[in-house]
Amino acid sequence: MSTLVLLNHCLRLKDNPLLAQASGELCAVVTLEKTQFFGKQYGLHRANLTRLRQQMLLIADLKQQLAKHHIGLVTLFGNSTTELLQLAKRLKATKLLAAEPTAPEEYHLFQQLATQLKLNLNDANSLLANQLRPDLVMLSDRFTSFRKRLEPLLLVSAPLTDFSPSGSQQWLSPETAWTLSESWQQLTDFAPALPQSQKLSGPLYACESASWQRIEHYLWQQKHILHYKETRNGLVGENYASFFSIPLALGSLSVRSLWQQIELFEQQVAANDSTYWLKFELLWREFFRWQMRKYQTAWFSANGIKGPKQFLPPQLNxxxxxxxxxxxxxxxxxxxxxxxxxxxxxxxxxxxxxxxxxxxxxxxxxxxxxxxxxxxxxxxxxxxxxxxxxxxxxxxxxxxxxxxxxxxxxxxxxxxxxxxxxxxxxxxxxxxxxxxxxxxxxxxxxxxxxxxxxxxxx
The missing domain is CATH 1.10.579.10 (DNA Cyclobutane Dipyrimidine Photolyase, subunit A, domain 3)
Structure with a gap:
């Protein structure tokens, strides 16, 4: 019996617990949920074509990186539940390994998959994983209280070493993965219509290798991090901000790896208010992730987390x-x-x-x-x-x-x-x-x- 390794929010090789902990007969897979890119909310499309193109580029890059290790990546498009269950049936897979979610849509997906597959979820994208995991019942709704419980030590989970396939892993080959990716053809047929004028380069291109090049440039070469607190209120430019928010959001960069790089910089080069402030911003990101897990659908209510749930769409004259x-x-x-x-x-x-x-x-x-x-x-x-x-x-x-x-x-x-x-x-x-x-x-x-x-x- 094989295991599906769902890499939706882990489009990377470095510090990827899903790749590291998997064993036995394995199939790496990524799904692109149709409703999240072509659906609507309040009459608005949920994503524009540039966001779609960005996602496709990152998935293509991950496929190339995995292929270097002779690992195939099955790419699926449509209803993620249907596509994954069909794939599991074809491969006689009984288990699914994935990153622990934050949003209600993701939890709903796994609830549906759990009816037919044994799930193993790993909190691969949080600073506070494993033994540092907060108790949602006791989680403060105020960031200052949340932060003060972590300081002054600011202990976070350590990243894993770089991925290297082990003898206990039998991954699906790139050739076989390609034959199982029929639904992806709907997107590749559509790809020529995607906007090409906007170049996703520099800080905007967020594949794993580009993200690490950004770390090298922003931290180690130019040391822009040393004036981050002074420049973070800028409005335009390439270095007023770190721009790590893009690969972090897409999962092509591990937040734990970034945190480790900042700490290494502080130890080996310099530590000041600005180096601390970038970590401070990562704590804000972490805070919102745990708040989303705590309150789930309330975040999409007109009253947010402060009143009765009201999900009627905005009424506009x-x-x-x-x-x-x-x-x-x-x-x-x-x-x-x-x-x-x-x-x-x-x-x-x-x-x-x-x-x-x-x-x-x-x-x-x-x-x-x-x-x-x-x-x-x-x-x-x-x-x-x-x-x-x-x-x-x-x-x-x-x-x-x-x-x-x-x-x-x-x-x-x-x-x-x-x-x-x-x-x-x-x-x-x-x-x-x-x-x-x-x-x-x-x-x-x-x-x-x-x-x-x-x-x-x-």
Missing amino acids: VKMRLRFAQWCQGQTGVPFVDANMRLLNQSGLMSNRGRQNVASYLIHDLGLDWRLGAAYFEQRLLDYDVASNWGNWAYIAGYGNSEARPFNIIKQALSYDANADFVKQLLPEIIASGKAAHRPSSGSILASHSRDWFTELD
Whole structure:
């Protein structure tokens, strides 16, 4: 009897417990769930074509890396439950080894598979795995309390050594895997229609080898990490942020390996507030993962984790629909918001500072349901992570792990884009120079506390 090794959230060879612990007759497999890329929520497509292309590129890269070890990768497209059970039947597989999930959809998948397969789940993508695993019942809903329980030692699970097939493993060959990947042909037939103009290179291309090249560049060669705390509020560029969020979200980089690299850098080169702050941000990511596991579907309720569950879709009148469309297109008339939204639409990324501001604007200035913004980010972000995305949106709205966080958009614009260089770069139609370029157009919607700052734009 054989075992299916599902690598959906572990598209890597380094620190991959699924590859390391598997034994016997094995079949490596990746599924691309059709509804997660072609389905809709609140009338929005759940992913755009650039996100789909990115996922296909990473899967193709993993297939090549496994083939070097004479391991085949079965690639499936469609309904993951149906596809995996059919594959198990063809191979007479009785077991499935996979990464422990975080989101309700993933738990639902495994509940269905468990009716016919014996499951073995490994928490391959958490900092706090195994003996460091938090108790969900006792888990604090406040990040500060969560962090203080871990500090000052900040102990995390250690990564595994590099993968090397063992004698106890009998993997399906690349040739056989190819014959079992019929459903993937639907996607490869569609591939020529995918956008080719946007190059997923540099920090944007997140296959495993590129991720480790980024670590080498950002940490060890250029030592950009030493000024991370000072540059993290930047808005555009290649090194103001680490950009590790992309491979972490996709599973092509292990968070435990990244943490280890930061600690090695601190030991061998230097440790300062910035090196700590990058680890601090990884703790935020970890916090949201455990919060998603704790509250599950509540994160998709209009009231988040703070009220009765209400899953009815957002109710929008004509005026609200127009406001949401303008926000999505970067045409609200508020330059700082529009510049960030156009950057998202063009590149699939937005800075953390930008994300907080456009989220606050949609929720607290336009008065729209926060879930609309979270759904649009899911469609567009190349570093989309279900827990971080929905957790952060609920956080700004006041339905998550914080009270509501309304931002003063004009004050923020002047603080982080004082000369409007960013705004002018993304909105070349603006004629005004200097801070005057931040002046909203007439008729634009803006909260009174932001309008009070208009005199600073003169």
